[in-house]
Amino acid sequence: MKLQISTECQGHGRCYTLAPQLLSSDDEGYVTISGGDPIEVPEELRELAEDVVGSCPENAISLIED
């Protein structure tokens, strides 16, 4: 399972606030993986990853199943 964040990210910061163990912000407040490669999410963090997807007002976050 992977998490991907598109360039639609506007730096609301809800994803990396909810899941600091997965995501972090750059110096302007955008998530660092915005527009970049997806990151691996361990199975035990599935619910958290789903919360992260639902927290984004830009619908910029998607979960990719293996």
Add this chain to the structure above:
Amino acid sequence: MESSTISERQGAEVTGCPVLHHDFSKTREMGAYWQLANELRESCPHFYNEYSGGGYWVFTRHDAVNDIYKTPEIFSSASITPWEPDPIYRFVPTQVDAPDHIKYRRILNPWFSPKAMEAAAPMIRETCRGFIEPIVPKGECDFFEEFALRFPTAAFLTVIGVPVSYTDLFVGWVDAFFGGFGGDPEGAQGMATALGEMRVFWKEQLDNRRAEGHREGDLFSYLLDARFDDEPLDDEVLLDMCTVLTLAGLDTTRAELAYMFHHLALHPEHRQRLIDEPDIIPLAVEETLRYYTIIFGDGRKVTRDVEFHGVQLKKGDMVYGLVSGANRDPRHWEQADEFVIDRKRNNHFGFASGPHRCLGMHLARREMAIAVDEWLKVIPNFELATDAQLFERGGGAMMSLSTLPLRWEVNA
């Protein structure tokens, strides 16, 4: 952006769109604007709101408000108040569209980023304690007057490098400005005067830095060094930036703080939850921004003829996305009409969405979280100190209480 509900077809049928006559600048009983938003949303997805000077389209549901925010090439920010398509002020970058908008945002983003706010947090906390400590032994206060009005102003001034002694001056300007912003004609003169005085103040600050050199941790020095397409910002733009930072940063946070503490005064179980689990305070802040959003609606100006959610819009029309309707739309939310204190999937529009999302959001949230944390540490139990009806300012200028009497027991 192409979507099934936005098309370029001309002459499309427009059906079932009522014409209404609502005044969103009126003071009403607390909560009346969210109730109105619920009623409007459930009675029609859109309507035309007519007033003496003209009219504008209102979109009441989450899907349309989302599409307005996500399509800035159609919905310009040249005006964000639909009752005033050509305002006397210009907020930069709020009222700037692409391609220039992002260039201004990239100048300002780092100053208000989560990392910058993390660095400022100890100072914000110190400021917060400074306001709470003298209140505790009194056993009562007007939360709005004595705390909500002052703490965010002082915190903001410290973050931008202006002495906190200017707090009262700013409180007066911001009040006067928002007296006219929501469309109330009686407030227009006060708004213009406040704008003029604020610009004189900013100009003095900028001239001072030019004459006496730059300072560390000072937003004016930073803006004087900033470059737009390799050129320094001219004075008009600098003043337009300073104006919106002040207005957006001071009025809004105090309004949200007051609604949040009103909620906590009425819900001892939620106070206890936040005391027991301070980790969920940020979630409670986000839920406050959803459920008690102060943004009744957000205006945009249409850039070209387009059919949008069944309405044929014309270039130059004004639209109003009913954010307060969207934030409680049961088509989008589970438990839409409940305050879910630890709601995680909270993609609310309380800070707007799209490229113009609130610049100061990271500061605002942090102020709110710190205020709740510090207050509950020393005043864990409190209640409303009045049975009188509370009122809120009209949603056109963003809803806000003007008083919030609280009381608590003082330990001898």
